[in-house]
Amino acid sequence: MATKVHMEALSPTMEEGQVVKWHKTEGDQVSMGKVLAEIETDKAVMELVARGEGVLRKIFRGESETAPVGDVIAVIADEGEDISALTPDTGGSRAASETPKSKSDHNIETQVRVTQEAGGGRVKASPLARRLAQEAGLELAGLRGSGPGGRIVKRDVEEALRGGQAAAIEVAGPDFEDLKVSQMRKTISRRLSESLGPVPHFFLTVGVDMVRAIEARARINTLLKERGEKISLNDLVVRAVAAALRQHQEVNAAWHGDHIRRYARVHIGVAVAVEDGLITPVIRDAHTKGVAQVAREIRELAGRAREKRLKPEEYTGATFSISNLGMFGIHEFTAVVNPPEAGIVAVGQVEEVPVAMDGQVVVRPRMKVTMGCDHRVVDGATGARFLQTLKAMLEEPATILL
Amino acid sequence: MEQEGVEVEVVDLRSIWPLDMRTVLDSVRKTNRAVYLEEGWAFAGVGSQIVAMIQEEAFDDLDAPVLRVGQADVPIPYAKDMERAAKPSADRAIQACKRVLYHNGKRS
Numbered sequence: 001m002a003t004k005v006h007m008e009a010l011s012p013t014m015e016e017g018q019v020v021k022w023h024k025t026e027g028d029q030v031s032m033g034k035v036l037a038e039i040e041t042d043k044a045v046m047e048l049v050a051r052g053e054g055v056l057r058k059i060f061r062g063e064s065e066t067a068p069v070g071d072v073i074a075v076i077a078d079e080g081e082d083i084s085a086l087t088p089d090t091g092g093s094r095a096a097s098e099t100p101k102s103k104s105d106h107n108i109e110t111q112v113r114v115t116q117e118a119g120g121g122r123v124k125a126s127p128l129a130r131r132l133a134q135e136a137g138l139e140l141a142g143l144r145g146s147g148p149g150g151r152i153v154k155r156d157v158e159e160a161l162r163g164g165q166a167a168a169i170e171v172a173g174p175d176f177e178d179l180k181v182s183q184m185r186k187t188i189s190r191r192l193s194e195s196l197g198p199v200p201h202f203f204l205t206v207g208v209d210m211v212r213a214i215e216a217r218a219r220i221n222t223l224l225k226e227r228g229e230k231i232s233l234n235d236l237v238v239r240a241v242a243a244a245l246r247q248h249q250e251v252n253a254a255w256h257g258d259h260i261r262r263y264a265r266v267h268i269g270v271a272v273a274v275e276d277g278l279i280t281p282v283i284r285d286a287h288t289k290g291v292a293q294v295a296r297e298i299r300e301l302a303g304r305a306r307e308k309r310l311k312p313e314e315y316t317g318a319t320f321s322i323s324n325l326g327m328f329g330i331h332e333f334t335a336v337v338n339p340p341e342a343g344i345v346a347v348g349q350v351e352e353v354p355v356a357m358d359g360q361v362v363v364r365p366r367m368k369v370t371m372g373c374d375h376r377v378v379d380g381a382t383g384a385r386f387l388q389t390l391k392a393m394l395e396e397p398a399t400i401l402l
Numbered sequence: 403m404e405q406e407g408v409e410v411e412v413v414d415l416r417s418i419w420p421l422d423m424r425t426v427l428d429s430v431r432k433t434n435r436a437v438y439l440e441e442g443w444a445f446a447g448v449g450s451q452i453v454a455m456i457q458e459e460a461f462d463d464l465d466a467p468v469l470r471v472g473q474a475d476v477p478i479p480y481a482k483d484m485e486r487a488a489k490p491s492a493d494r495a496i497q498a499c500k501r502v503l504y505h506n507g508k509r510s
Contacts, residue, residue: 128434128465147466147504154434154465155504 002077002086003052007067010039010046011312016068017041018183024056030076037073042187043279043315045308052076057083066183068134125152132157184277195339199255200375203334206387208394210350210365216397224292234324235295237347237369240393242266242286242294243400245320248386252319254340255376269318269338272302279305280338282318326350332368342377345390346370367394410499418448426452427460434465435502439495444472466502471495 007017020038024030030050037048054076061073075086123140125133129152133140136157143160145152213236221230245252245266253262266287269280281301283294304310320342323335326349335346348368354361369390373383393399411429415422430436436456438449449470456468474488499505 126465127462131462153504 002057002075002081002083003050003054004072004086005036005048005051005074005076007039007061007069007071007073008048009069010048011041011043012316013043013187014041014069014183016066016183018066019061019063019073020045021063022059026056026059028056030054030056040183040308042183043312044310050076054078054081057081071134123152124150126154129153129157133160136161182276184274184279188277191338195336199337199339201334201337201372202375202380202383203370203372204380204383204387205332205368205370206391208367208369208391209355210367210394213394213397214350214365220291227292229292229296231291231295233350233367234322234326234347235291235298236397237324237345237394238268238270238283238286238298238322239289239291239294240390240397240400241320241322241345242268242283242289244386244390244393246287247389248382250382251343251373251378251386253342253377254319255342255374256340260377263319265319267317267319269315269321269341270298270302271321271323271335272305274306274308279310279315280318280321281305281310281315284317320344322347326367332370334370335372337372337374339374342374343383343386344372346372406505408499408503408505415452421452423455423459426456430456430460431463434463436464436468437495437498437502438468438470439490440470440472441490442472443475444470445475447472466504469498469502471498 010017017039020040022037023035024037030036030053032050032053034050035047036050036056038045039048040046055078057075057077059074061067061071067073072086075083077083077086124145124147125140125143126147130140132154133143133152138157138160140152143152143156144150146156147153210233213233217231217233217236224230245268249262249264252266253260265285268283268286270283271278271280281298281304283289283297283301286294289297301310301314305315318338318341321335321338321344323344324347325333326347328349330348331351332348333346335344337344346369348370350365350367352363353366355364355366356362357364369387371383371387378386411433413425413429415426426436436453438444438452440447440449442448444450447470449472453468453470457464471490471494473490476488479485479488
């Protein structure tokens with residue numbers, strides 16, 4: 001019996017996926033549960049397994065092609081079985097051959113336009129309009145629907161395509177390069193505008209004397225040497241943030257519209273730069289773990305993040321985040337809160353600076369930590385108290401154990 | 403009948419068993435819309451079955467809801483004029499065609 005291979009939702013926020021690699025080619029025998037293809041979701045590369053037995057008869061989305069969740073991307077069937085009914089025909093040429101409407105008709109259409117916003121959150125579109133827009137790579141949300149209740153119908157998509165094509169010819173030139181927007185970049189843009197839009201941010205910066213932290217790191221690394229492990233200052237910062245969050249649960253919280261959720265457990269998202277964006281693998285229950293274990297987990301998760309091999313549960317569910325750009329020589333910076341978390345600390349470089357101590361100018365290694373807060377959850381003084389605790393912990397690492 | 407620049411493709415089913423769904427679907431794929439016309443009651447009629455099959459098989463080709471035009475939801479009146487009024491009419495068929503073309507009321 002024939003089985004349609006659908007683009008499956010392989011991550012909780014995935015809306016479309018890109019085929020990275022087909023493990024089988026047309027004509028190959030496939031069996032249930034075996035890996036068919038690798039799909040890039042908005043977060044990672046995941047495996048798509050076969051849901052049926054037979055021969056991979058037809059592939060509709062080749063490598064590096066994109067399909068929305070739910071779309072048929074291939075068909076598995078018996079040898080010689082008729083699969084013509086399962087084949088989504090390509091409506092693109094049909095849309096292109098459609099003759100443009102007359103000028104007067106066009107004008108009437110504009111008069112009766114109902115803006116999409118009037119229809120509420122969901123984009124209303126006829127199935128055909130949806131398919132045509134998807135084939136043309138158009139965002140339905142950007143179109144205006146002329147049908148009842150603002151429904152987007154075929155003629156709206158066609159009109160947008162005519163307009164879009166004209167505009168593209170005007171601006172085409174050698175002065176710029178168009179880069180493909182990866183799934184991850186789309187998610188970043190959506191998530192961060194979701195953030196800076198509705199999340200009222202404010203920032204608090206504190207300078208931390210790192211002498212003791214550097215000493216502590218050196219001592220810990222001496223002890224870890226025989227195990228062949230070591231920790232970085234960032235690992236120590238992650239562990240200190242976890243300990244400080246335990247003392248300041250009002251910061252380890254999230255805005256939920258009609259309520260604020262305070263978390264008892266501390267799950268820290270550590271921002272990791274990857275090839276075409278960033279991702280925040282999560283150190284779960286960081287407050288219960290030793291700094292060596294934190295170091296191991298960060299190393300392991302960051303490594304797999306760069307290979308895009310993280311599982312969804314490994315990059316979701318953080319209650320607080322840390323971003324460190326010290327390795328790029330950044331003194332201090334502000335980081336955008338990752339909703340629904342209420343805070344993020346941005347960690348700068350440790351650098352030797354002259355400071356006044358007891359009336360003397362001395363050179364000390366110092367580090368700037370800037371906390372970005374969701375003001376709906378965290379107020380200035382609340383955030384300041386948290387940073388005070390964090391500063392005290394880094395300046396006297398033994399207090400992390402208290 | 404439709405001299406408003408609209409070309410209507412008419413599919414005469416001839417029999418309901420066997421049912422020539424292929425012709426119906428080909429037509430829907432061509433025009434992206436359909437109106438089912440029958441003399442009897444539309445409620446739970448043959449048209450309901452055809453419409454169900456159209457949306458099952460050609461959902462992604464539809465640009466508008468498929469409409470049915472049948473006789474009014476009343477017992478057939480005895481008086482000749484009343485009977486005529488209850489039957490589906492060319493006028494109602496045209497109205498339905500306009501609706502699936504989004505040509506009705508506020509437009510044209």
